[in-house]
Amino acid sequence: MKVSVIPPRDLGSEQIARWRDLACSLRDLSSPYFSPHFTLAVAAERPGVFVGVAEGSDGGVGFLPFQRTGLGFGSPVGSPLSDYHGLIGRVSPEWDGLDLIRQCGLRAWDFDHLPTEQKMFAPYFAGLRKSPILELSSGFAMYETRLRARGSRHLSALKRKQRKLDREVGPVRFELHDASPELVDKVIGLKSRQCRETGTFDFFQLKWAAGLAHRIAETDLPEFGGVMSALYAGETAVALHLGVRSRLTLHWWFPVYSREHARYSPGQILLMRLAEACCGLGIQTLDLGAGDDPYKMSFQTDSNEVAYGSVVPSTVVAGYRMATRRVEEALRNSLLRGVARRVSGRGGPRAGS
16 A cells, blocks of 8 residues: 655646545445545644545555644644544555555544444554434335334424414424525624533634535535525524534534524424425435434434544553543543533433534
8 A cells, every 4th residue: 555645736637536435335434424525624724634535455445634733743634623534545454544544644533423343443443432313215104103112202392392382482493594694693703602601612613623614515516515404483593503514414413593582492393394395305324423412313213333543553651542532532521521411401402423
């Protein structure tokens, strides 16, 4: 395996087409985060983004996009706003994850949403988590049937709340996509406030994050784009969601909702309406992102398994990185997850995946 490291802007049209075709043709790479257009969008907003282009002796090719710090450590492109990442390609059996990271010139590469199908990184898994999904390939009616078959009446309850919202506040209207800058700014403002009030990390403190949100919301390609959805009661936007999609998968990214209307669960009504709209667009999977939040469990029909860990050439540094990742994961699953659950229990999805 030979690896060339280049900035995304230097990728040729043939390389981008090859990357795009690989992401579209392999099931475990169907997430929009694996699209070359996600990497290009991030690179347009922040420095330090590179792509390792791997070529095998058998003609195999793969692309590993990453962000590099001044100390030579690597992280996924768009981190912490990227919910899937890894090598985009048909991996040859002889390819080695550690060799790939070394040839990318990195002292380490951290990952936290890596598909477990990427076995070349398996020796470096520190732990696993589930990313709940809504399987929509057979249509919304079949999705509803699958939920009822396991005894869930969640969608029926949400439809009752939707009718109540319509009666008591104003006519309910769902807009699938409105990329107006004002709506995107409203999502950013509400998300930031929610993160500050719950003590979780405010993604939009990152200088490049708002620019990325706007750029993706305005992108509309067949294989990649933003989906800026809104749920209105009368003239009031009671829930908003900025998502990112590929040809077959929509990823639940930045949901926010009006606290004043929390008793109607407007965020979850929006998610229900979005799932129904996805079926009309040919979207087969709505991915809610890793986590076991109660609302995700209510909507899911299946899940994807993802891994977190670090690929580190030095055994000493590897032990340190593994230990710190386990501490981070313990915190994620205790204090902060508890706070997030209390927030989501107030009537709508918590912000973030």
